[in-house]
Amino acid sequence: HAFCVRDPCGFICLLLTYFSVFYADYVVIQYVLIPAYSDSVWCSLHGVVFNLILLLLLACHAKAVFSDPGMVPLPETAIDFSDLRSQSRMNERGCEGWTVCSRCETYRPPRAHHCRVCQRCIRRMDHHCPWINNCVGELNQKYFIQFLFYTGLASLYSMVLVVSAWVWRIRSEREGAAEGDGEEEExxxxxxxxxxxIILLVESVLFGVFVMVIFYDQLVSIITDETPLEQMKNRLMKDRPSSSSQHQPHTHAHTRKPRIPLLREVFGRGSMLLWLLPLHSTPPSAGGISYSALPDYDV
Ligand SMILES: [Zn+2]
Ligand SMILES: [Zn+2]
Incomplete structure (x- = not known):
């Protein structure tokens, strides 16, 4: 598997992610915890919890970066697309909603879309994310959302730690000045x-707000069972109801499934506590595509 490593923007975003994480850890330990909490158990407690969050953040990030987002395999032999009846023949064979990608020159299951950066079709493609240098699709969306969650948590946590250390510093400086001993810091x-x-606060606010917005969008798209691409498509179709939208096979938006099963499709069937860990979950049985490049198709 050659996951999209050739995108320079994605490569820079990856480096920036790692740099930001290590910078935050350095500032929190060196300039927040050690000076402000040096005499108490809080120093090691905050240190352990903060580093645990960062560790989970990096683990989820690595899983999102290196797992297959759900690439549609390329055909081993070239498919003859000159036969226009092949589409209807596939529908007869129970491959309802399958389409042809002219760039991959292959058949793809419903809800798969072509990514121009990955140059492949991705099952239930959400978007291509430079921050994980990969597509967000059916198989890695869980890790992507977990990465957003821990990034938001780490941002919030470092904000609280920095502000409290800053307040502590100002207060102790004032006390030092009132006592009047000449213990000047360089x-x-x-x-x-x-x-x-200040740098860590700005970093935390920027990343924190950014990931919370995307986290919210991701949850909405799971609960409404529509990827951003499908939202756009459905909105366009709503705008012109006179068109042939009734003939579209893609009507799942009208039959809304309940929320928890939809969330389980992404996060797995196990306990909800497991939703927080970047572990491989068995794909959902309902609607799961047991799947070869071209099921039962004789060329
Ligand atoms: Zn494609
Ligand atoms: Zn992509």
């Missing part, structure tokens, strides 16, 4: 600390 290091606090 000025450059003080400025350096404040600079690190």
């Amino acid at each position: 000025a450059p290091s003080k400025h350096l600390i404040v600079a690190h606090y």
Whole structure:
């Protein structure tokens, strides 16, 4: 498998992700926990919890980056598309909703879309995400959402830690000034600390807001059972009801499934606590595609 490593934007985003995580860890340990909580058990407690969140973040990220998002396999032999009846013949064979991708030159199951960056068709494609340098599709959406969750959690946590350490620093400085002992901190290091606090705060707010917006969109798209591409398509079809939209085989949007089964399709059938861990879950049985490039199709 050659996962989309050739996209330079994706490569830069990957480096930026790793750099941001290690920078946050460095500032939290070096400039927040050690100076502000040095004498108490809180130092190691916050350190352990914060690093556990970062570890889970990186684990989910790695799973999202390196797993197959659900690529539609390319055919081993070239398919003759000159036979226009092949589409209807496939529908007769119970491959309802299958379409042809002219760029991959293959048949693809319903809800698969072509990604121009990956140059492949992806099953239930959500979008191509440069932050994981991969598509978000049927098989890795769970890891992607978990990555968003832990990024949001880490952002929130570091914001709280930085603000509380900053408040502690100002208060202890004031007390030091009131007591009047000449224990001056070297000025450059003080400025350096404040600079690190500000950079980490900006990083946390930016990433925090960004991932929360995407996290919300992802949950909505699961609960409504529509990927962004399908939302756009359905909106377009709603705008012109006179067109042949009634003939579209893609009508699942009208028969809404309940939310929990829809969430289970993405996060697995196990306990909800397992939804938080980047573990491989058995694909849902309902509607699961047991699947070869071309089922039963004689060329
Ligand atoms: Zn394709
Ligand atoms: Zn892609």
